Amino acid sequence: MNEQSDFASPPPGCPAHAGGDATQMDSFRTPLYGEEWAADPGAFYAYLRQYGPAAPVELAPGVPATLVTEYAAALHVLQNPEDFSKDSRRWRDFNEGRIAPDSPVLPMMAYRPNAFYADGAEHLRLRQAVTDSLARLDTHRVSRQVERVSSYLVDQFSERGTADLIEDYTKLLSLLVFNDIFGCPADAGNRLVEGFTKMFDGVDAEAGSVLIAEALAELVAFKRAKPGNDVTSWLLEHPAKLSDEEMIHQLLTLIGAGAEPMRNLMATALLIMLSDERFFGGQYGGALLVEDAIDEVLWNVPPVSNFGIHYPVRDVDLYGVKLPAGAPVVVSFAAANADPSLSSSRQTLSKRAHLAWSAGPHACPAKDPAQLISIAAIEKLLNHLPDIELSVPVSSLTWRPGPFTRGLVSLPVRFSPVRRVRPQPAPASASSGASGQKAGGKPKGGWWSSMLAWWRD
Numbered sequence: 111m112n113e114q115s116d117f118a119s120p121p122p123g124c125p126a127h128a129g130g131d132a133t134q135m136d137s138f139r140t141p142l143y144g145e146e147w148a149a150d151p152g153a154f155y156a157y158l159r160q161y162g163p164a165a166p167v168e169l170a171p172g173v174p175a176t177l178v179t180e181y182a183a184a185l186h187v188l189q190n191p192e193d194f195s196k197d198s199r200r201w202r203d204f205n206e207g208r209i210a211p212d213s214p215v216l217p218m219m220a221y222r223p224n225a226f227y228a229d230g231a232e233h234l235r236l237r238q239a240v241t242d243s244l245a246r247l248d249t250h251r252v253s254r255q256v257e258r259v260s261s262y263l264v265d266q267f268s269e270r271g272t273a274d275l276i277e278d279y280t281k282l283l284s285l286l287v288f289n290d291i292f293g294c295p296a297d298a299g300n301r302l303v304e305g306f307t308k309m310f311d312g313v314d315a316e317a318g319s320v321l322i323a324e325a326l327a328e329l330v331a332f333k334r335a336k337p338g339n340d341v342t343s344w345l346l347e348h349p350a351k352l353s354d355e356e357m358i359h360q361l362l363t364l365i366g367a368g369a370e371p372m373r374n375l376m377a378t379a380l381l382i383m384l385s386d387e388r389f390f391g392g393q394y395g396g397a398l399l400v401e402d403a404i405d406e407v408l409w410n411v412p413p414v415s416n417f418g419i420h421y422p423v424r425d426v427d428l429y430g431v432k433l434p435a436g437a438p439v440v441v442s443f444a445a446a447n448a449d450p451s452l453s454s455s456r457q458t459l460s461k462r463a464h465l466a467w468s469a470g471p472h473a474c475p476a477k478d479p480a481q482l483i484s485i486a487a488i489e490k491l492l493n494h495l496p497d498i499e500l501s502v503p504v505s506s507l508t509w510r511p512g513p514f515t516r517g518l519v520s521l522p523v524r525f526s527p528v529r530r531v532r533p534q535p536a537p538a539s540a541s542s543g544a545s546g547q548k549a550g551g552k553p554k555g556g557w558w559s560s561m562l563a564w565w566r567d
């Protein structure tokens with residue numbers, strides 16, 4: 111799968127359609143939102159390259175930014191913290207009241223006291239706590255937990271013979287695995303899964319963030335009183351001496367920044383495996399592996415597609431493009447990976463050269479566990495349901511809107527029904543289906559309690 115278009119005609123909505131040259135129109139900014147954007151971001155990147163290494167864009171109505179599309183310029187921004195700060199308290203439009211308080215970009219751009227938004231010594235302190243704690247993870251334990259969660263989730267839908275792999279599998283898998291890694295007790299774990307699900311789906315997001323904030327505060331208090339063998343306890347005992355507020359914001363980023371791209375990485379890799387002949391022969395021997403599908407997604411459809419937001423500390427000239435101090439500079443990991451100046455052999459020879467995990471001091475500290483979990487989760491699913499196939503044409507699938515991440519809305523599949531391993535718990539509600547649980551419906555008590563009970567039975 112390659113989302114990158116070669117053509118450079120203007121994307122829909124651009125005034126160049128009316129005969130003008132938008133690259134010459136000072137005020138025009140290409141919108142990175144809306145249906146056309148979601149349907150074909152590759153066409154937008156191809157068009158934006160006409161501006162040079164970086165182009166004027168709008169992240170949401172009334173939110174201007176510059177998008178870096180060239181690989182070398184992207185590396186320059188990511189690796190030069192003395193010119194480019196991550197601290198969004200430098201964001202001039204926001205400070206001067208030009209950003210609407212309900213702008214949809216604020217949850218991703220507004221300052222929080224965690225590693226994402228910190229520079230220099232403060233960043234080192236916050237990041238070291240994260241990297242040291244993640245380094246203590248036992249890969250065998252993580253693999254075992256993925257196996258358990260995968261078996262539990264497949265057991266919830268295997269008798270149906272159909273599923274939406276996002277709603278029924280990838281969305282819940284990473285959250286349930288994280289609940290174990292972060293040592294969540296049943297009640298806090300249930301609220302975290304429900305809160306993050308609401309937040310990512312944009313349905314009742316406000317209620318979702320309240321649930322998350324309460325559950326994280328409870329988790330931190332619980333682990334301060336009763337430390338365990340988990341990432342939350344290791345963060346708390348780290349010499350960085352994180353305050354309760356810092357702990358909550360670190361956990362919010364770790365779980366939030368982790369679960370959303372993970373679900374997209376797994377789902378897009380599954381789409382490739384189920385639709386591309388080089389892969390789906392693979393289950394029956396010979397063809398490409400899950401690892402190859404993951405690499406293909408990281409190169410061609412990076413789950414975090416445009417982020418690495420930086421604020422120039424002074425007016426900066428980026429290879430001829432003027433970047434004013436305090437104006438957001440967004441790195442397009444997707445466009446940089448598709449930079450035509452990278453030879454195609456680079457993709458085959460150097461699998462690590464893509465920017466899907468970013469680069470420089472803020473590169474993702476969790477790429478190893480993220481890949482381990484994704485590969486194991488896909489392998490387990492394919493082992494459980496060996497004749498799984500897409501139940502709709504690839505051309506009918508749609509992608510979530512928004513400038514920052516790239517992920518499918520749904521991934522409907524069918525397979526020969528498989529008998530449940532464990533009996534079905536009591537129906538969750540009156541609207542439950544014949545199998546006792548509505549597709550995607552929350553089990554009574556919550557997902558985490560249900561998973562723990564299922565595994566203990």
Ligand code: HEM
Nearest residue numbers: 225226364368371372375414418419467468472474476480
């Ligand atoms: C498919 C999965 C993932 C992808 C594609 C991904 C990608 C990225 C990218 C591109 C960045 C840089 C963002 C920026 O510069 O603004 C980043 C940073 C980060 N990621 Fe990931 N990530 C993934 C999974 C995870 C997981 C599982 C965790 C935690 C358990 C995690 C924790 C973080 C943290 C804490 C940062 C901030 C690091 C810093 O600012 O120093 N990520 N990730």
